[in-house]
Amino acid sequence: APYCADKEDFKNSELQLGTEATRSGIVSIITKRYVNVSKNLVYMLPEGRVLIEALGENNYLTSVLTSGRMERYLKQIQKGEGSVSSFVKRTEDITKEIVEKLIKDAASWNFVEYAKDIQKAEEVGLCKKCGAPVLERETFYSCSNFKKTNCDFRISKVVAGKPISKENIKKLFTTGQTSLIKGFKSQKKPDKMFEAFLGWDEDKNKLIFKFPQ
Numbered sequence: 001a002p003y004c005a006d007k008e009d010f011k012n013s014e015l016q017l018g019t020e021a022t023r024s025g026i027v028s029i030i031t032k033r034y035v036n037v038s039k040n041l042v043y044m045l046p047e048g049r050v051l052i053e054a055l056g057e058n059n060y061l062t063s064v065l066t067s068g069r070m071e072r073y074l075k076q077i078q079k080g081e082g083s084v085s086s087f088v089k090r091t092e093d094i095t096k097e098i099v100e101k102l103i104k105d106a107a108s109w110n111f112v113e114y115a116k117d118i119q120k121a122e123e124v125g126l127c128k129k130c131g132a133p134v135l136e137r138e139t140f141y142s143c144s145n146f147k148k149t150n151c152d153f154r155i156s157k158v159v160a161g162k163p164i165s166k167e168n169i170k171k172l173f174t175t176g177q178t179s180l181i182k183g184f185k186s187q188k189k190p191d192k193m194f195e196a197f198l199g200w201d202e203d204k205n206k207l208i209f210k211f212p213q
């Protein structure tokens with residue numbers, strides 16, 4: 001076969017995921033639709049969980065080897081060493097196999113809980129950067145515009161080691177600051193706790209501590 005996904009090729013360093021030109025597009029689609037990235041940590045969105053479960057064990061779709069071997073064979077065709085018709089035939093066979101497997105798998109899909117997560121994201125206030133609704137996610141609150149305009153407004157649910165309640169986040173949006181919160185951990189001295197209000201610095205566009213007088 002001109003290409004197939006088998007583990008032998010993991011050893012083959014010439015295999016690549018996509019090309020230089022397509023790679024950044026792939027990453028940007030992933031970060032817009034399926035995950036949220038905050039301070040170098042990647043958080044899965046419910047949309048991402050649906051995708052992963054739906055693809056499941058469909059190895060042709062989930063393995064980098066499929067794309068890698070396709071790219072490699074296309075290069076061979078370029079050099080006159082590969083056959084276009086066997087490439088097309090192989091692609092047809094794989095596509096048929098993938099679709100048949102997905103139809104079979106779909107019978108056992110249950111995405112009700114994820115759908116609820118996606119639809120029921122609660123609005124906690126309006127974005128400080130663009131004014132769109134800010135929605136509650138699993139580990140943070142983020143601007144609902146992030147998929148459309150890349151607005152990166154986001155507040156973590158845990159600040160300086162202290163979980164921030166939804167009531168306090170709503171208060172931050174309506175009054176400009178939270179209630180006095182106790183139990184923040186100092187970054188330099190983790191044993192030392194401190195208390196502060198949380199506010200939003202409009203100029204620096206970031207969350208700030210406001211200390212009681």
Ligand SMILES: [Zn+2]
Pocket residue numbers: 127128129130131132143144145151152153
């Ligand atoms: Zn926004």
